[in-house]
Amino acid sequence: MSSVKNDVRRYPGFLSITLLCLLVLYAPLVIVGIYSFNASSSITSWDGFSLRWYVDVFTGPESEKFKVAAWNSLSIAIIAASCATVIAFLAAMAIIRSGEYRARRFSLGLVSLPLMVPEIVTAVATLIFFNAIGFSRGHMTIIIAHIAFCIPFAYMPIAARMQGVEDNFEMAALDLYASRFQAFRRILLPLMMPGIISGFLLAFIISMDDFLITNFVKGAGVETLPTAIFGAVKQGIKPNIMAISTMLLGFSIVLVSLSYILSKLDSSK
Amino acid sequence: MAGGATSGSGVKSETYAGTRHWLLAPSWLVLLIVVVGPLCIMLIYSFLTKEFRGGVVWEFNLAAYDKFFFDRGLFGDEAPRIEWTYMTIYGRSILQAAIATVISLLIGFPTAYFIATRPQNTRALWVFLITIPYWVNLLIRTVSMKFLLRDQGPLNAFLMSAGITDQPLTIVNTDIAVQLGLFYSYLPFMVLPIYAAIEQYDHRLSEAAADLYASRWVALRRVILPVVKPGVMAGCILVFVPSLGSFLAPDLLGGARNFMIGSLIEDQFKGQAGDWPFGAAASMILLTMVLIVLIVAARRQARASAEGEG
Numbered sequence: 001m002s003s004v005k006n007d008v009r010r011y012p013g014f015l016s017i018t019l020l021c022l023l024v025l026y027a028p029l030v031i032v033g034i035y036s037f038n039a040s041s042s043i044t045s046w047d048g049f050s051l052r053w054y055v056d057v058f059t060g061p062e063s064e065k066f067k068v069a070a071w072n073s074l075s076i077a078i079i080a081a082s083c084a085t086v087i088a089f090l091a092a093m094a095i096i097r098s099g100e101y102r103a104r105r106f107s108l109g110l111v112s113l114p115l116m117v118p119e120i121v122t123a124v125a126t127l128i129f130f131n132a133i134g135f136s137r138g139h140m141t142i143i144i145a146h147i148a149f150c151i152p153f154a155y156m157p158i159a160a161r162m163q164g165v166e167d168n169f170e171m172a173a174l175d176l177y178a179s180r181f182q183a184f185r186r187i188l189l190p191l192m193m194p195g196i197i198s199g200f201l202l203a204f205i206i207s208m209d210d211f212l213i214t215n216f217v218k219g220a221g222v223e224t225l226p227t228a229i230f231g232a233v234k235q236g237i238k239p240n241i242m243a244i245s246t247m248l249l250g251f252s253i254v255l256v257s258l259s260y261i262l263s264k265l266d267s268s269k
Numbered sequence: 270m271a272g273g274a275t276s277g278s279g280v281k282s283e284t285y286a287g288t289r290h291w292l293l294a295p296s297w298l299v300l301l302i303v304v305v306g307p308l309c310i311m312l313i314y315s316f317l318t319k320e321f322r323g324g325v326v327w328e329f330n331l332a333a334y335d336k337f338f339f340d341r342g343l344f345g346d347e348a349p350r351i352e353w354t355y356m357t358i359y360g361r362s363i364l365q366a367a368i369a370t371v372i373s374l375l376i377g378f379p380t381a382y383f384i385a386t387r388p389q390n391t392r393a394l395w396v397f398l399i400t401i402p403y404w405v406n407l408l409i410r411t412v413s414m415k416f417l418l419r420d421q422g423p424l425n426a427f428l429m430s431a432g433i434t435d436q437p438l439t440i441v442n443t444d445i446a447v448q449l450g451l452f453y454s455y456l457p458f459m460v461l462p463i464y465a466a467i468e469q470y471d472h473r474l475s476e477a478a479a480d481l482y483a484s485r486w487v488a489l490r491r492v493i494l495p496v497v498k499p500g501v502m503a504g505c506i507l508v509f510v511p512s513l514g515s516f517l518a519p520d521l522l523g524g525a526r527n528f529m530i531g532s533l534i535e536d537q538f539k540g541q542a543g544d545w546p547f548g549a550a551a552s553m554i555l556l557t558m559v560l561i562v563l564i565v566a567a568r569r570q571a572r573a574s575a576e577g578e579g
Contacts, residue, residue: 008472008475008476008478008479008485008488009386009472009475010386010485011379011382011383011485011489013379014379014380014382014383015383017376017379017380017383018379018380018383018384018395020376021376021377021380021399021456021460022398022399024376024453024456025399025401025402025453025456025457026402027417028410028413028414028416028417028453029402029405029409029410029413031413031416031417031423032409032412032413032416032417035416043416044421086295087295087296087299088296090291090292090293090295090296091292091293091295091296093285093292094285094289094292094293094296096282097282097283097284097285098283098284098285098286098288098289098292099282099283099286099289101286101289103293107293107296107297110296110297110300110301110304110305111296111300113300113304113305114300114304116510116559116560116563117304117308117556117559118510118511118513118514118555118556118559119511119514119515119516120514120515120516120530120531120534120535120552120555121308121311121514121534121552121555121556121559122304122307124311124534124538124548124549124552125304125307125308125310125311125552126303126307127538128307128310128311128314128545128549129303129306129307129310129311131324132310132314144303145303147299147303148299148300148303148304149304151296151299151300167282167284170282170284171284205404208406209404209406209407209408211407211408211517212516212517212531215539216538216539226406226408229408229409229412230408230517233408233412233521237412237415237416241412242416245406245409245412245413248405248406248409249405249406249409252404252405252406253401253404253405255404256400256401256404260397264393
């Protein structure tokens with residue numbers, strides 16, 4: 001090993017750029033987080049610490065609108081992520097554990113398709129589709145669209161996990177006269193749990209996050225948190241929006257950390 | 270994005286070969302009906318006639334594409350003239366997305382390299398730190414960026430108190446704000462594939478280069494970069510493609526003068542313009558551009574790996 005000074009692996013300045021990268025990634029979020037505690041009614045001046053905008057979100061004039069939007073976002077994300085996880089799991093079994101066959105590559109392409117089509121194109125196509133078949137827009141259209149684009153996000157961790165799980169245990173169970181269903185339920189499913197959970201969380205966050213497609217396929221008057229926030233921000237950034245944003249930000253970070261810790265616990269076993 | 274779900278496509282066993290049709294049915298049903306079908310219907314809509322207040326009349330014509338490419342009309346009495354308005358918007362979008370990609374690469378590559386050369390046990394934590402912001406709602410990140418960059422905002426306050434400028438710089442509603450917004454939205458997509466590539470890289474190659482009197486920077490350019498090129502390409506595509514069709518960053522940070530493809534399309538369906546066939550045609554053109562980028566990249570990748578094996 002060469003000395004630190006001549007270590008060919010090290011590049012001067014790369015540490016500073018990494019720190020700059022983290023600064024860029026976090027500074028806007030941290031600043032909005034700080035300003036959400038501003039006592040002032042204007043976003044320009046700092047008047048000291050206060051929770052008034054958090055109180056405003058829950059009790060202020062717009063609170064009803066935000067509550068409905070939050071409930072819509074949450075219920076849609078839970079339904080869409082659950083459906084997408086089940087569909088993705090079945091697809092993974094067909095793609096990874098059903099041998100080699102003609103439609104396999106096609107299925108894999110189909111599952112990845114929503115990732116390749118630009119979001120705005122998916123949004124337009126889905127809107128036109130519902131319009132063409134005369135399906136009236138509302139919660140249902142949002143849920144259907146979300147299920148479709150959440151499938152690849154649920155699929156990725158599930159497939160990765162399934163690659164890692166050998167089928168020896170299932171084979172052994174089958175040899176010991178377990179039925180196919182018993183082998184699935186008692187062996188594969190428990191072994192797949194970490195993949196299923198992170199697939200669900202990923203799909204859930206993606207659904208909660210979506211603005212563009214929701215904005216196109218939602219019915220008049222149906223709002224999710226992102227569309228409600230977008231509508232409010234169009235009139236200018238207000239302090240209550242910063243409080244909502246900070247709460248959502250915290251929510252995302254908790255979910256992601258949870259899935260990170262879960263994966264750590266699993267790999268350390 | 271591209272090939273994200275395709276990685277790890279290996280067959281593991283044939284346990285469920287007997288039920289594969291039932292296992293595939295739900296995903297085929299949903300994806301064919303809700304993704305493939307709508308794309309086909311969108312293609313058809315782009316050849317229909319627009320109705321007065323949104324929607325379409327089922328009458329075949331090329332008006333949408335004609336409006337996109339030609340002024341005065343391809344089928345009028347006068348000679349057609351190229352229409353530059355929409356092509357300019359597309360050209361500007363490509364340029365904005367390209368600049369955002371280059372900025373992401375300049376920051377993302379050193380970051381990925383730095384993380385990949387950390388001790389094994391701290392790498393996961395660094396990667397985690399880089400990915401967290403990606404999981405924060407894109408709308409919230411874009412709004413945060415706008416809040417940071419606005420005339421009376423924290424960035425200007427900082428610049429003025431540091432004596433770098435004496436009056437606030439106008440950043441919001443400029444091209445620079447859009448590029449920063451795009452860069453901010455997709456930076457983690459640049460870091461992760463490059464990180465994955467460098468993690469696989471055998472650092473003995475750099476040592477060999479150094480023994481042959483290559484400086485670090487020559488080793489970086491002549492040895493490391495060629496080896497990790499697939500990762501760099503993947504990162505560039507993952508930033509460029511979503512940037513091209515993005516809506517939030519141009520809409521919130523760019524203002525009316527910095528129209529990009531996303532806003533043009535959105536305006537046809539949700540905004541003032543209300544020309545559905547034209548919006549469908551504009552979407553088809555965007556989709557075609559993206560598919561060309563993806564196919565070219567896949568071809569190059571395939572050729573590079575074939576050469577690598579040969």
